[in-house]
Amino acid sequence: MFVGPGSLPELADFLQKPAVKQVFVVVDANTAAMCLPLLKNVLPAGCEVVEIPAGEDYKTLATCETLWTALTEARADRYAVVVNLGGGVVTDLGGFAAAVYKRGVRFVQVPTTLLAQVDASVGGKTGVDFMGFKNQLGVFQEPAGVFIEPRFLQTLDPRQLKSGYAEIVKHWLIADADGFARNRYVGILVDDWTPLIRESVALKQRIVAQDPLESGLRKLLNFGHTVGHALESYLLQQPGREILHGEAVAAGMVCEAWLSHQKGLLSAEELDKIETFLFSVFEKVQFVTLETEAIAQFALQDKKNSGSTINCTLLESIGRGVYDQPVTLAEIAESLRYYHRL
Structure with a gap:
């Protein structure tokens, strides 16, 4: 590397x-x-x-x-x-x-x-x-x-740059609370990306080295992706509504942070910090409430699932993710409705 x-x-x-x-x-x-x-x-x-x-x-x-x-x-x-x-x-x-x-x-x-x-x-x-x-x-x-x-x-244009930035934010939220605290007021106003790239890559490498085939700890890296991939896959099938991967992940992180709070893992204060920061960087993904069940259906194909159980990575706090958290289709749809209301 x-x-x-x-x-x-x-x-x-x-x-x-x-x-x-x-x-x-x-x-x-x-x-x-x-x-x-x-x-x-x-x-x-x-x-x-x-x-x-x-x-x-x-x-x-x-x-x-x-x-x-x-x-x-x-x-x-x-x-x-x-x-x-x-x-x-x-x-x-x-x-x-x-x-x-x-x-x-x-x-x-x-x-x-x-x-x-x-x-x-x-x-x-x-x-x-x-x-x-x-x-x-x-x-x-x-x-x-x-x-x-x-x-x-x-x-890159600014939209593509922001798409990649979503994955850096994800790394902070699952395993680097200090990184989130240092950068939440900076956003993408970065003069030299090299230090951020090095830190982000090193964090991912540490996790992957402990679980190269994603049987356990590596699932942390999927925070934001259960809902995010469902949203991205749904919109990819809608000509003219396609979104970038990072845009979907940013929306997914809001939804899954809310699910974390609903399940008693994440405090309301930290949920607010995450939402405030993400919406300061990313535009809101557009969909209508009537689409939420159809979007949620795509989560049934998520690779972290076990049988009919949808396994999600959630947050116990900023900088501390927890994997293999079961969620239902109804909960995913409700998280999308929550996102839509914000």
Whole structure:
């Protein structure tokens, strides 16, 4: 894991190793134009660039076939390396495609969005969406390296930057009360993201190291995601109403903080602090009350569930999450109605 201005030279050194025979760079339409030029002095001669369409709509098995076809036609063997240059869609999909090609070739992550730098590229989760459900197909596979260059953040618009910031806030709420206290009056008015990225990545790595396959402690990282993924999946099926992942997670954190309070875990004072802070940064996600039951239904596909029980990560206090908390569809719908009323 390399974070900061020295990360791209480290990537160059990695790709020059004798064990690396072929290099394939996965980009989308955006990173091909805005980020790939920054790698011109890093990539070895003769590498192949594979471009996929940009956007969550293309995080599918059909898009994986584009990469698998390129690898197969180039006769790529297990000495090949896939370089995923992009945001969460590229790093998730590229990692998944590499992990299953010939039962696994090495891949490295070069995340270009804040969301990918602090979350999607870290921890070894890969996957694609299926039948309208987020990350329904995937495998745990650690990358051969993660190279985080904060300069890529200069290519983002404010909305994309805020989307990634939601995952940093999540890390504070589940395991870093001091981080929340230090930053709640700062928000995204950040001059240098490098220290925040390092802290956030280190926190996630500590949790993942103790539970790499998400059988226990790692479930803390899903705070905001049970309701958030349900909301994101529902709106992805509504043309013109799609929202970014971090926007959904921010809404999910409000809902799940409220559920924490309803279950006697989180104080009213801390709930208010969380809501005030999140609404100072994020726009409210728009839906109507009549949609809440339909949105809640998507939570039945959540990967943390056990049988018919919906397991949620809640908060005992700011900085202290608790996982495997059962919630009902009715409670999820009610949390969405609460969010709608705010």
